[in-house]
Structures are given as structure tokens and as C-alpha cells.
Amino acid sequence: MLHELEQLPADPILGLSAACRADPNPEKVDLTLGVYKDEQGACPVFKAVQLAQRQLVEEEGTKVYMAAVGDDDFNVGIQRLTLGVDSSVLAEGRVSSIQTPGGCGALRIGAELVHTAAPQARVWVSDPTWPVHIPLLGSVGLEFRNYRYYDPVTRGVNFEAMMDDLRGAGSHDVVLLHGCCHNPCGADLGMQQWAEVAALAERQGFIPFIDFAYQGMGDGLEADAQGLRLLVSRLPEVIVAASCSKNLGLYRERTGAAIFVCRDAANATAILSQSQAAARRIYSMPPAHGALLAGRVLSDAHLGSVWRSELSTMCQRIHRLRRCLREALEKQSQRNFAFIEREKGMFSFLGLTPEQTRRLREEFSVYMLDSSRINVAGVNAENIDYVAQSVTRVLAATQ
């Protein structure tokens, strides 16, 4: 039976990163994967996580299964981190969450519950969105609709078009929103726009499903959560898929949470049982290590403050890199790259054609996605001029 299955093409993102690793050019630059890299090009372990890990190794007495819902400290910590320590929905007991294998696991559990509640539900996704959203949510059986989002001419959000499209979303639909640091375009909604989305959701009855994979990487932990919190303060139901991959650097530990803001406390309890049943039918119990570390960092005042300051340094570096990249590209090319500095998080579309990105790979060993999405954190003091020169030369050669 298995012999009938055909070889699939390499994953578009992972495949390009592998091609870069195999490239012998010492000047090669990998701007493909969405992982944070420091000045040395390494994706570091947070000091706070290392400290928590030392404690855990000392104290851990068992490797028995986690509860299906995951670690309590982690669940409490991640709810407070996303919704705010003085959140009224937390005080009212309207929230339940389940620890998941990464943000992907959270997206999947959210989709499972949506499908259980309304098999005919449609998921509205931004155009463009993170490509993994489609197989991850679609394989549950949900259908998709696109809403217009990024405008390549203004290099910002086409909010009018977005709202026009979302007027087609109804009370059996969910609207997938990027909570901050939009992947792939880096263009985020402003607070006035979040308020208009909340008003539209109130009128149309759709549920926001917020992918929150980059809290703390845009303007800081609190600032990045403002849009999400505004929706939560106004709407009866919101789903959040939180990830600790980037902001705690726990990528391979697969640490995330599906958080459900429910109509009332009784419904939150019901939803928790549904989440556990959904987890049971996919993977049973979540992995322990990452959530035990995150739970410690989020619940311990000292570890928490070490972590917050590390994350803030990281966030400031991304801002600095955006400014430097803009300046380097403008100096080389005499074109306007101001959008790079306006955007949030690690991603930006450089506005190149797939042909230009291919030439960058083949002639300069500068790797980015065909869409020209780059990971700004792949740039550093050593390679920034080379990246800017290479982009400028490809732009000049293909006018």
C-alpha cells in the first residue's frame, strides 16, 4: 500500500534553508527560516531558560506522563502573559487553556474545537498568511476564505479591503488574525483598526482566532498584546494560539497553548474537556520539558525579570537591524525602503520577483523565500553590506 505514495517536493521554507546549508560559498546568507539569530548567527538559549533548566534537572523526580491539560504553572503563566495580569475575563473564570506541542499544536487544537462545534465553519485567512496555516487547519476539514490584507504598493495593510472582505464572515466563521508581527509581511494593525475589527466581529458574530507566535518581538510583551486584549475585552468568544518558540526560544521543545475565552465559566470548563478530548485523539499528552521551563520562568519573579530583559534586548536589536537594513539598502540602491523600519517583528517582503530571488540565491548565495520574505534577524553587522549590495545589483540587472 505505501509503495503507491509518491515523493513530495521539499517544504518551500525548509527546503531553501537546507539548500543554503549545503551551499559552499563562505559569503552565503540565510534569511529564510523564522528563527531569531544573534550577531554571531546563532539562535541562543535564553539565560532565564538555562537557569530554570538547571533547577529542573536538580529537582525532577519523574518522567511520568503530563496531564493532558499540561503543566498548571505554565497554563496560569501563559494566560496571564497573553491576556494581562489584571484581565477581567481571567477574574470571571471565563478562560481555559491547554498546553500544546508548540503554537502549531495550539492552532490545531483550536481548529479541532471549531470543527467539532461547527463542521461547516469557514476559516478566513489573510492574504498572504503563514503557508503552514492551510495544511494545519485544513486537514481538520475546515474550509478557507481569504481576506485581502497586504498591499504591495503601499507596503502596508489594505484595511478597507480587509474590512470589505470580512463583511462576508458570519456567525459560523472564524477569522484568523496575526496578533502581532505578521508572518510573512510584518505589517500589523493599529489600535484603531483592532477596534474596528472588534466592532465588525460584534456585528457579524464571527470568532477571532488569534495566532500569537511573536509576543514580545514587535514592540514588547505588553504593547504586542494590546490588539488581542481589546478583542477579548469586547467579545464573548476568542481563541488564541500562543507559542513560546520565539519569545522563550523553546523552538524544539514544542511549547505552546490553546487559550479559549468563553461566554461564561461553565462553558470554559466544557471547553477544557473538549480540548483534552481533542488532544487525546491526536497526541494524548503534551511534551513536558519546555512547558516546565516556561512555567518556572513565568511564575518566578527573578527568572521572569531576567527573561523580560533578555527579550527586550532582542526586540531592540530587531528594531536596530530594521533601521540599519533600511539605511544600507537606501544607500546602495537610491530607492525607498522606509517600509522595513515601519514593520514589526522579524519578517519583511523586500518586494522582489521570484526570478530576482532566484538570482540572489544562484549568483550571490543570499537565500530568501520566493515571495522575497526575509527574516530580518538573519542580517548582522558582518553581512549587512553584502546583502544590500547583492539586492541592489539584482534590482539593477533586472529593471
Ligand SMILES: Cc1ncc(COP(=O)(O)O)c(C=O)c1O
Ligand atoms: C505565524 C506563525 N504561527 C505559528 C507558528 C508556530 O510556531 P511553533 O509551532 O514552532 O510554536 C509560527 C512559527 O514559525 C508562525 O510563524
